[in-house]
Amino acid sequence: MPEIPQIEVGDILEMKKNHPCSPKSTRFRVLRVGSDIRIVCENCGRDLTIPRIKLEKNIKKIIRPEKADAQP
Structure with missing residues (x-):
């Protein structure tokens, strides 16, 4: 059974196909x-x-994205 990706607000998704605005635009931010x-x-x-x-x-x-409030 395929794994279901865990998508959260703020994640950046790199897609298989690019957006028509630019040949190199494959990244989208989740709102x-x-x-x-x-x-x-x-x-x-x-x-x-x-x-x-x-x-x-x-x-x-x-x-x-890196969590700014994460403690080491």
Whole structure:
């Protein structure tokens, strides 16, 4: 059974396909998580709402931001 990716608000998603705004634009920041996931293009700022199942199929890599409040 395939692993379900854990997507959280603030994550950066690197997609398999690039956004039409630029040939190198493959990164999107997560704004909202639910049955639909709201993401914004890191290059042009375009806001997209995509069904979770469709989005999960197109994710190449999930980049988690460093937590500023984490204690060593």
